[in-house]
Amino acid sequence: MSPYRPNPFFSTTNTFFVPSVGDKVDNAVAQAKAYGKDAQAQASSLAHKADLKFQDAKEAVKDTVVDATQDTPTGIDLYARFALAGALGCAVTHGALTPVDVVKTRIQLEPEVYNKGMVGGFRQIIANEGAGALLTGFGPTAVGYAIQGAFKFGGYEFWKKKAIDVLGVDKARENRQAVYLGASAIAEFFADIALCPLEATRIRLVSQPTFANGLAGGFARILREEGPAAFYAGFGPILFKQVPYTMAKFAVFEVAAEKILAATGKSKDSLTGGQSTGLNLSAGLIAGMAAAVISQPADTLLSKINKSKGAPGQSTSSRLVQMAGQLGVKGLFTGMTTRLVMIGTLTAGQFLIYGDIKKALNAKGGVEISAVPK
Template identity: 90%
Template sequence: MSPYRPNPFFSTTNTFFVPSVGDRVDNAVAQAKALGHDAQAKAQELASKADNKLQDAKEAVKVTASDVVNPSPTGADLYARFALAGALGCAITHGALTPVDVVKTRIQLEPEVYNKGMVGGFRQIIAKEGAGALLTGFGPTAVGYAIQGAFKFGGYEFWKKKAIDVLGVDKARENRQAVYLGAAGIAEFFADIALCPLEATRIRLVSQPSFANGLAGGFLRILREEGPGAFYAGFGPILFKQIPYTMAKFAVFEVASEKILQSTGKSKDSLTSGQQTGLNLASGLIAGMAAAVISQPADTLLSKINKSKGAPGQSTTSRLVQMAGQLGVNGLFTGMTARLVMIGTLTAGQFFIYGDIKKALNATGGVEIAAIPK
């Protein structure tokens, strides 16, 4: 029997054909498979790119549609929304803290009677006049601070933007603390013009519970018996109190927010809704504490000067000097603990409410100088 001889035509080891037809067939099959895999991969890549483009197009359509349906406000519309957010923030917080303000004012006006601290003051008022006395002056407080909050927050955003326009972005960024202070001071001046009559009415109601039954009655009685000038008897001290308070409030809030963000290494835009709320509360609390200490002496004088009429012919300035001399440093800081609690809490609350309402109103055009790219 002859030995087995492979057919050289199909052999892969014989060198009769170099390379053999079998090898060529195998190579062709392998190349076809590779080409098929490459084609499949490229097809998948193209499909993925096409899908991404489609998603981008959908998002672009959504944004465009959103801008058409709910465009971002600008100009007077934007600042009106800032004003509304500020009005609600101030009215809600000041109104809610009316009981604390009543105790604080009583301690300032009658320290010889209310000399047991804030908690003791609450107990004394409730025991003597009932729990309802803690809401004395709620009407003028809520209305007055709603008006003031509108001018203060809306005005702050407006004057801050004006300062940037005048100085230019680079100089405004380099001097942003001065911009914060200046914008806050100007805004508060106009806010105090609106607030002063209502604050005078509130203090008269708190210091003299039998003076009138509420905001309208107290306001009209002062107007009728003492004339419109009586509403502005405390305008000097209210400026002396509110302007430093507001300047510290906004400047410290801005700096505190900036420092907290730097410590986290995040930008404000990258924060979640909860983190933004926490930032507003923490920065607001720090700002409120600083503002309370700075404005305490003027707050005491304001309470004193609105308690009763001045002597015939006596100017407001002479009354303030006389009161400050009589009170001394310790007297000017009477009720500091109550005011720290009140101002720290309400300032944190104001920035919390202001931030959330701004977002709800789509008022996102406020300028954050520190975040402006260099």
């Protein structure tokens, strides 16, 4: 008996003849599902964009309505308030952490002496020089970082707003990380011009406790004995340290805050006072840790180069190369644990104080470009 062969006309798997009605129905259903999923995804994206547009419109209307009972600052007045909030935030946090900074600097400059970690460094300094030594350099620290904080935070808000004005809200939002990085880098460059002389004085006082009796004496002695150029001997490493630090600080803070808000499903305006504090502290701590690691090698070189004078005729760049070679990778990260504690705490505190003072001064930022509605 010959084997059974199905009639190809009735086969549903035959590719020669037209597919069966069942196959057509199945294909149509599959295509409809695919189109449905694609349409749903597009609708979700459009809805999110529409929500952002709605929030932008709300903010634009809010900014144009003049409240008769409340003074809404603009222009120079607004950025002056940003600068004041930044100055107070940086002066308070850096000043409060002066003892930690003293220990960190000693570990970087004399690792063979201060080799027992942060707690051991505190004990050594107190035992050898008294507790007052932990406040060495407090004056230049508070003054220097108040000036730097004004330029840094005020400048960041200013340059971020300029970037948004040039690019437009939608383009700025799509490239918000680049906006954060660019605005913070420009702001920090000008901040470092103001900070460098005071940072040079601070490091000299910490590394040489008998050098002078405070900020005014140390500043005057460096100016008298070494000239104005000595204040900017560390300008290269301070840029190398502070610019990446500040770029990481603001960009990571913005992204971390955005992710935290997205995870909670809340907008920034809907947060209570306690929730806003928690957001600033959490995002600030994450940003501080990232910034500390990125800027650690330059921080070590800055401490080294300001410890003493260079050899006659030796350039700053050659000194930096020589120091980096002598230290190696391990040496460049000396004091990392101490600095993580210091910078993480400091950055979280700065964003907390900055946010609170901005609110108290009625200093509202420019157009928001976060992917999370405000």
